[in-house]
Amino acid sequence: MSPVKSPARPKKPARPVKSRNSAAGFKVVNHNVEKVDGICLATGVAQFVDDRKFPGLLFIKFLYSPHAHARITKIDTTHAEQLKGVRCILHYGNVPRVLHTTAGQGYPEPSPYDAAMFDSKVRYVGDRVAAVAAETSDIAEEACRLIKVEYDVLPAVFDPEEAIKAGAPVIHDEPDLRGAHDAKRNMAAHVGIEVGSVEKGLAKADHRFEDRYELGYAQHCPIEPHVCITYLDDRDRLVIRTSTQVPFHARRICAQVLQIPEGQIRVIKPRIGGGFGAKQEVFLEYVAGLVTLRTRRPAKIEQTRAEEFYASRTRHPHIVNMRIGVKKNGMIETLDMKALSNTGAYGTHSLTVVCNCGSKALPLYNKAKNVGFIGEAAYTNLPVGGAYRGYGGTQGFYALESMMDDIAEKLGMDPLALRRKNHIRLGESSPVFAALGEGKEGYDQAMASCKLSECIDIGEKEINWAVERKNHGRGPVKTGVGCAILMQGSGIPGIDMGGATVKLNEDGSFNLLVGATDLGTGSDTVLAQIAAEALAVPVGKILIYSSDTDFTPFDVGAYASSTTYISGGAVKKAAENVRRQILSVAAEILSEKADNLACSDGHVVSKKTKKKISYRNISLRSLYSRNQFQIEATESHVSYVSPPPFAAHFAKVAVDTETGLVKLLKYVMTVDCGVAIHPKLAEGQAEGAAMNGISYALTEEFIFNARGAMVNASFLDYKLFSTRDLPEMKTILVPSYEPNGPFGAKSIAEININGPAPAIGNAIKNACGVRLRSIPYTPEKVLKAIRRQSAPAAA
Amino acid sequence: MKLNVAINGEAKEFDIHPKDMLLDVLRDDGYTGVKRGCSTGDCGACAIILDGKAVNSCILFAAQAEGGKITTVEGIGNPKVPSPVQREMTDAGGIQCGFCVPGIVVSATALIDENPEPTEDEIREALDGNLCRCTGYVKQIEAITLAVKETRKTRGARLGVA
Incomplete structure (x- = not known):
């Protein structure tokens, strides 16, 4: 599929000439005012979804599929219905079948309509078979156990590369499926662009680099799990009180699935306990809504932490094949990226995340004359991908910024010098902006603010680059430093x-x-x-x-x-x-x-x-x-431009070459987010994103058994970094003034989650000479790589 | 069965089932500042102070608290009179979504009550059981360090040593 043409940018009157080009003189903006909801949150007064009582509340629990791929041949709810306190049971046999996407995106959504509220086919361990609403959650759980389901178990496929091969089990064979690229090949989405000629460019290059990078499953882990409460108001309209990032999309999608007008639904978002993309999904609200419509009772779904892992949404795992052609002098002439995303059982955000793998990363080195990108998203019988902070950028920058250090090493250049030679600058554009947007063509733009060079300079000093690059310490614990540079966007141009x-x-x-x-x-x-x-x-x-x-x-x-x-x-x-x-x-x-x-x-x-x-x-x-x-x-x-924030990340690590344990000692971020409206909150965005990225780079992973069931669905077995793991962290905002943004501002929310995997990987390489091309950098993986390197066979 | 406890200084009696968890009893009685993040004692959002110690109320049977003195986040301060920890968490940028914050306020308060001069390392140790996915902890540790100083000042003032 070639990208769909974006609608023409409307002619706009010329912008008035701005005399302002810095934050000087602002009275409120660029000041650390008190967070408007801070004290209410600190004292426990702020009301989250579940902090209000609803008399007569019903509790909803789900019965999940134990099989990765199966058809339901029979479902018998007789015993469950007889249990005292059960009020409503939903399954594919008694709900309307409305194929939709759970992706909370603009309309029409660029994700396939491949999900039903309940289907007669289950596609991963954790897919929903039925829901029970009862007077207590214990009764609802017990009733789920009493539902008898007979399955015709089908062959399953867990590897995205296998899934798109001929003869693989077809995961979406439903005739009413819409919007998937090629369901017979399990291809949820496909996108490709080429600027110039990649093959000619690579053939002419003085040096060619090619490697494969892998990033696995991860969960957002907002401390508040997904929770929603639905009820009828005094005019009999459906009210949905929910922990969502997308209240208006939630209203539209619930209206679609419940087949009632948007006007009959009110969505309220009270305080929300974090989301990071997980709550850009609408997959619980309409189930509770249907229970309320059928029983006329308030109803609640609150996911457990385990359900958050195996039955909500995750980061799309990616395999990224990167090729770069470079001149002897270090000029990058050709960039080629092929990304294969594993979207799991449903294609939510599948096209747009894989698009962003290219569209966010590739403009960074805009001197390249030849740029190629192919993005594919494969259905597999594993948990469902979704929006996750970084949104493809995390995956794209991992490949790009890891390879940059290998190029620098081969050319005998300093990695920072190589980046300085090639990175995008003020006033410049990249052909990628116009060629590749989110699921379709993008919009051309020139950088109206860019302090990336300054970010690199400041970070270089802060991490003591020149000294630390050469200083690896004596003994088995080796230290090293590495960097990664980044850009993202500010909103989706022409859409948001x-x-x-x-x-x-x-x-x-x-x-x-x-x-x-x-x-x-x-x-x-x-x-x-x-x-x-x-x-x-x-x-x-x-x-x-x-x-x-x-x-x-x-x-x-x-x-x-x-x-x-x-x-x-x-x-x-x-x-x-x-x-x-x-x-x-x-x-x-x-x-x-x-x-x-x-x-x-x-x-x-x-x-x-x-x-x-x-x-x-x-x-x-x-x-x-x-x-x-x-x-x-x-x-x-x-906005018809999406001004990128820029950042340079620097990591200092200690690698124990006898155990493979990587300890992050220091992390420095220099970030150009334009004028920071609230500098402290902006720093907090950077620190939180980086910590999440660090945890993803070092420990977070989904472990599956042979049946495709996640076996580490708890905070005990899925390690999030805590205060004990926090390295010395330094965040430096490097101010610029973005003329298109309000009072000079651009974004900061996502960019900083993309740096840790490549920066830490590059630091490990600097410390002990091994290059890892998959995260997390677990001790087992690091030790294996060290042993492989020192084994005589490798010599 | 009956449960008798003092919550934030107020004597309370509850009718409980032996398998009721303390978190559910507290939330049901309106102490909704106590949050549920995991129900397995791993995230710390449900932390309360029970007889001087910060504990996770989600893995404690309510019956285990019999006769105990409980302090929840609501008992530590309110929007009109926040405690130093609550004030500094707000001012230092230690709060983003704020869902983990009641638990962190509780852990930090229990720490300072027991050890008025904690080192940064001791602060990190005390907060190790409180997961936060928003802040990266940097500003939370700063906030508690500032709250320690603030507490010292107010305590000094109270004792007339200032």
């Missing part, structure tokens, strides 16, 4: 839209209503800061309410590093609109032209007479006395 409403109250405070979803990112604070800056008030005057489909304007939701940039753009526009309305009322009161007035600290001030009038008085007049109207505005924002 955020809306915001601002309205003025009597006391000079403002309600800010946004569809944007704070799942812990701090976006409620960041968006309030943007409004406060534009309205010239302290942040305490902004009352933000987010993500309630009945009350807030639309927003695509919290994903693709879009909220600060896209939703923030909408907030800025709405606040500026309200500011103009305030000035115009003030102009009437003061009998002056609005042009002669300015907003300052909650007042309008005449530049000439210095007369002041408070927002309170302006509001009272506009609401109650003359030419009454509500001062308010709703604005939307879409």
Whole structure:
């Protein structure tokens, strides 16, 4: 499939010339104001989904498939129904069959419609067979055990390379499947681009490099598992209170699956305990919704931690084959990436994640004249992939940035010098931007802000590069340093839209209503800061309410590093609109032209007479006395560029060559996210993302048994890094000013999860000379590689 | 069976089933600051202070708390009067989604109560059982280090030593 053409960019009026090019002079933005929800969270007052009581609540539990691939030939719920306290049982025989995707993406979703609420075929160990709603969760669990299911077990396939070969078991053979690339070959998605000629470029290159990199399954592990509660309101509409990153997509997908209009559903997102992409999936809400519609009772689904691992969503494992052609002088002329994603049993986000493997990583070295990318996503009988912070970028940068160090070594160059020679710079573009977007063609863009060179310079000093590269210590424990450089994007250009409403109250405070979803990112604070800056008030005057489909304007939701940039753009526009309305009322009161007035600290001030009038008085007049109207505005924002943040990551490791244990000693991140609206929250985004990436690089993995069942579905057996494992970590924000972003901002949420795997891998190589091309870098793997290297056969 | 405990200084009596977990009893009674993250005692979101020690309430039978003194996050401070740990967690950037935070506040408070001058290493040790997927822990450790200083000051003031 060649990429679908993106809609033409609408002609827009030329942007007004910006005089500002730094954060200097901001009163609220770029300051560490108090996080608007901080104290409520610290004191346990903040209300998460499950922190409210619902009288008559039913508890829902699932019966999962014990087989990786099977047809259900018979399902008998007689005994389960007879159990006291069971109120509703759902399975494929009694729910409408509406094929859909659980990917919470814009409409039409670029993911195949290959999932039903319940199907007569199960496709992995953990696929849903039935749901039971009962008076207690114990009864629901017991009833699940009483359901008798007969299966016709089918051959299963777990290896994505085997899955796409002729003769492999076909996982999706349903006739009503839509949108998969080639289901007969288990190919959920396929994309390919070529700029110039890869083969000619490689043939002409002075040096050619080719290698294969592998990244496995991982789970997001938000500390709050997926949870949703549904109920009918007093007008008999379905209310869905859910831990989601995508309230508006959740409403649309639930409407689709439940076959009721969107207007009959209200989605409320209270506080959310993290998501990282896992909650960009809509797969529980409609099950609870159907229970509520059938029983007229409130119903809850709360996943256990084990279910989070084996029955929710994961990072798409990837096999990335990378080829690079280089001139003797280190100029990269040809980049070619072939990525095979394992999307598991369903194709949620399959096309877009694999697209981003190329589209995020390949523009980094934009001097290459020949660029090729083929992305394929294979169905297998394993857990389901989904959105996960980094979203393909993690996979792409792992291959690219690992290979860069091998190139540097071969050419006898310093790895930083090689990167400096080739990386994208201010004002430059890459042909990849236009050729490859998310699931279709992208949009061309030139870098309007880029401090990547500075990031490298600063990080080089901070890690003491020149000394540490050569200093490996004596004895069996060897130290070394490595780096990786990165870019990401800010929202999906031409697709992501955020809306915001601002309205003025009597006391000079403002309600800010946004569809944007704070799942812990701090976006409620960041968006309030943007409004406060534009309205010239302290942040305490902004009352933000987010993500309630009945009350807030639309927003695509919290994903693709879009909220600060896209939703923030909408907030800025709405606040500026309200500011103009305030000035115009003030102009009437003061009998002056609005042009002669300015907003300052909650007042309008005449530049000439210095007369002041408070927002309170302006509001009272506009609401109650003359030419009454509500001062308010709703604005939307879409962007046709996706300004990349940039980062350089540096890792210092100690490798015990006798045990293979890798200890991360120091981690340095230098990050250009434009103007950081809230520097401390921005640093926190970087640190959290890096720690997740570090844990993925060193310990996190899914272990499957021969039947395809995950056997380490607990925090005891799936190791997340904790305080004990934290290295010395240094985050340095390198400010730039992004003219397309609100007050100069661009994104920071995802980029920093992509650095640890290559930076630590490169540091291991520097420390002890072994190159690992798959994560996690477990002691077993490292020790094997060391032994292989020192074995006489290798000489 | 009956359970008698003191929660945040208030004497309470519950009718419980022998297999009820303490976490469920607490949440059901409105102490929803105590969170459920894993139900296996691995993440620390459900931490409470029971008779001076930070414990995971998700793997403790309610009956095991009989006669005990329980402090939940709600008993440590409130939005009007937050404790130094709660204040510094907010100010130092130790909170993102905040779901793990009640447990961290509890662990840190129990630590400072027992050891008013913990080293960074002791802070890391005390928080090792509290998983946070958002922050990378950097700012949480900073926050608790600051809270230790703040607690020292207020304690000093209380004793008139300032």
